[in-house]
Amino acid sequence: MSQAIIQVERLGKEYILNHKGAESYTALRDIISSGVKSLFTKRRPQTNDTIELFRALQDVSFEINAGDRVGIIGRNGAGKSTLLKILSRITEPTQGRITITGRVASLLEVGTGFHPELSGRENIFLNGSILGMNRSEIQAKFDEIVAFSEVEKFLDTPVKRYSSGMYVRLAFAVAAHLEPEILIVDEVLAVGDAAFQKKCLGKMKDVAGQGRTILFVSHNMEAVQKLCTKGILLHQGKLIDQGPIDQVTQKYMEGGDTALAVYQIPLPKNPDDGYGYVTRVQIENEAGRPSTEIPVGANWQVRVFYKLNKPAPHFVAGLGIVTLFDFAVRTSWSKPADSRPGEYEALFVNNDLMLVTGQYKLVIGLSTQGRVIQYLDSTVSLSISEITALGGEERILNASSGLIINPMPVTIKNLK
Amino acid sequence: MDNRIVIEPGSKSKNYWSDLWKYRGLFYFLAWRDVLVRYKQTSIGIAWSVLRPLLTLAVMWFIGWLFGAAVPAGVPRVLMVCAATLPWQFFSGAFSEASNSLVANSNLLTKVYFPRLIIPASTVIVCLIDFFVSFIILIVLMAVCRFAPGWRICFLPVFLFIALVIAMGAGLLIAALNVKYRDFKYIVPFIVQFGVYVSPVAFSSDYIYGHVGIPASVKFIYSLNPMVGVIDGFRWCILGNSISIYRPGFILSIGLSFFFLILGIWYFRKMEKSFADVI
Numbered sequence: 001m002s003q004a005i006i007q008v009e010r011l012g013k014e015y016i017l018n019h020k021g022a023e024s025y026t027a028l029r030d031i032i033s034s035g036v037k038s039l040f041t042k043r044r045p046q047t048n049d050t051i052e053l054f055r056a057l058q059d060v061s062f063e064i065n066a067g068d069r070v071g072i073i074g075r076n077g078a079g080k081s082t083l084l085k086i087l088s089r090i091t092e093p094t095q096g097r098i099t100i101t102g103r104v105a106s107l108l109e110v111g112t113g114f115h116p117e118l119s120g121r122e123n124i125f126l127n128g129s130i131l132g133m134n135r136s137e138i139q140a141k142f143d144e145i146v147a148f149s150e151v152e153k154f155l156d157t158p159v160k161r162y163s164s165g166m167y168v169r170l171a172f173a174v175a176a177h178l179e180p181e182i183l184i185v186d187e188v189l190a191v192g193d194a195a196f197q198k199k200c201l202g203k204m205k206d207v208a209g210q211g212r213t214i215l216f217v218s219h220n221m222e223a224v225q226k227l228c229t230k231g232i233l234l235h236q237g238k239l240i241d242q243g244p245i246d247q248v249t250q251k252y253m254e255g256g257d258t259a260l261a262v263y264q265i266p267l268p269k270n271p272d273d274g275y276g277y278v279t280r281v282q283i284e285n286e287a288g289r290p291s292t293e294i295p296v297g298a299n300w301q302v303r304v305f306y307k308l309n310k311p312a313p314h315f316v317a318g319l320g321i322v323t324l325f326d327f328a329v330r331t332s333w334s335k336p337a338d339s340r341p342g343e344y345e346a347l348f349v350n351n352d353l354m355l356v357t358g359q360y361k362l363v364i365g366l367s368t369q370g371r372v373i374q375y376l377d378s379t380v381s382l383s384i385s386e387i388t389a390l391g392g393e394e395r396i397l398n399a400s401s402g403l404i405i406n407p408m409p410v411t412i413k414n415l416k
Numbered sequence: 417m418d419n420r421i422v423i424e425p426g427s428k429s430k431n432y433w434s435d436l437w438k439y440r441g442l443f444y445f446l447a448w449r450d451v452l453v454r455y456k457q458t459s460i461g462i463a464w465s466v467l468r469p470l471l472t473l474a475v476m477w478f479i480g481w482l483f484g485a486a487v488p489a490g491v492p493r494v495l496m497v498c499a500a501t502l503p504w505q506f507f508s509g510a511f512s513e514a515s516n517s518l519v520a521n522s523n524l525l526t527k528v529y530f531p532r533l534i535i536p537a538s539t540v541i542v543c544l545i546d547f548f549v550s551f552i553i554l555i556v557l558m559a560v561c562r563f564a565p566g567w568r569i570c571f572l573p574v575f576l577f578i579a580l581v582i583a584m585g586a587g588l589l590i591a592a593l594n595v596k597y598r599d600f601k602y603i604v605p606f607i608v609q610f611g612v613y614v615s616p617v618a619f620s621s622d623y624i625y626g627h628v629g630i631p632a633s634v635k636f637i638y639s640l641n642p643m644v645g646v647i648d649g650f651r652w653c654i655l656g657n658s659i660s661i662y663r664p665g666f667i668l669s670i671g672l673s674f675f676f677l678i679l680g681i682w683y684f685r686k687m688e689k690s691f692a693d694v695i
Contacts, residue, residue: 087423091690092425092426099421099423101419102419106528106529108527112524113524113527113528117452118449125445126445130442130530158456
């Protein structure tokens, strides 16, 4: 059934920001005298105070069909949380209209309304009812919730004595057993240890498998891509893309500040004295466009621009990939060649090594006859994003364990 | 489908009251939470809800005795004061907790939707339970003084209800204001502290209304205090014949309490939608 279950038309939300004008009092004496003056004069017009309209959301329209799993992505301040708050009826829009058909449960925080003095058992009931379950529903699910949370032993202990891990597990367990038609989830997977996060994601997938509609906000792109089928991309309060999740995450990544992927290297002290120097380094995606983040599993390349002042016999340009803990992962060199003065560009293409997600340092070196011309080791960094370029089966792999995730050929034989 | 929700700016939800009924489960759980939490980690627990009014009673009795406030013939002073202390204690507790309830539950306001009216309403319930427990004091005192109440005691729930109306009305108004202006956090204790002296707790209303030296305008202002009506009503129910009610003042203060409730609900509803943004 592909009937729109959520219909958002030209939604907007404005906040009024009051800026207190800068009053540069220099001494206490001034403060007192101006205070006394204002006693006798009428209240001064507040010329220094300005009111600014902040548009958290503007002109956002989309439709969500029953059974869709929609990831809402965007950078900080894009309006994701505001959108969820409006959809959950916590705050009111200033323009537009939303029509929702079905029972909505929103999970904007893990453990909303948990009371530290109450026991685990009591908090399950309290939190359940806050999330919109009635008493009999909670009773019916109680054992399941307790089993999922793994805190059986401490059910009658006040939650203030829980470890933070137990607290989060119990809180998520309650939330995971909600059975609304539409589930709105914000950033709640960013809690707990890796194993529990996996369990949560699994549970969310189960929920989605039962034909429920899910709206999911997370900065964990890996989770978004694993869970969602569709995506909505917000940027500064405006909807800039919607469609299949891979298309939208791709767009999200391209929307990064590409200037940050281009490193202008400052000139050395006496630029004309040495053999030469690097002028610019840029990190590019497969298509050759400067890119701050590279999807995990995708190819990438580094373009190094340099200038040679004099002939450099046996010239080599080198690139090293080093983890943040200074562990060298790979080093590559150009073929030694006798180079004449001029401006050059060296292109290093990484099309075989799949690094795990995270930050890396790139080391760039120029040398002639084994002697270093220039060595840059803390200037350029590479970021492998959680957004994945891997498809199908490989996506299931955890892209953050180990260092290299190139698959190894494996054959399995049935022996008996 | 029947459960269609339309979200629009400024939309007055037509089914607000039926929504409120739908969320009665949450109301129950929040009240239950407040009851459970109230005396957690105290060594004497619920005994506090007897001890607190008892101490107030002692102080008020002493003040009345010290200033020689008149007591109707045949009525022990202690019962006179007790019949006023209990509703006053209920009102002051319910009013101050309801006023503070939204800010105290701000984590709920910003994360979950429900009719916000539930929060102050559920805190009042806790104070109601405290009231019933503290009622033991009155029963014991009556037994000690060998004072039996008459048929009028049947009307006690009516006056308790009016006290609840006042506490709710004023509580809703201040709770909504408190969301934006935290000044009310400091004003509320002052109102409560001041109120106990301008309400007939240590003395009787007869003393004010019957006093020749008090100008009529002061008597009028006195009767504007809705708690005057409630306390006079409590005394009338409990102490019987010897208590007379000054009708015009009584009607005025009862009328005002309902006016406060309507005003409170109106303002609360008006501000409700912006709570999550402002708090």
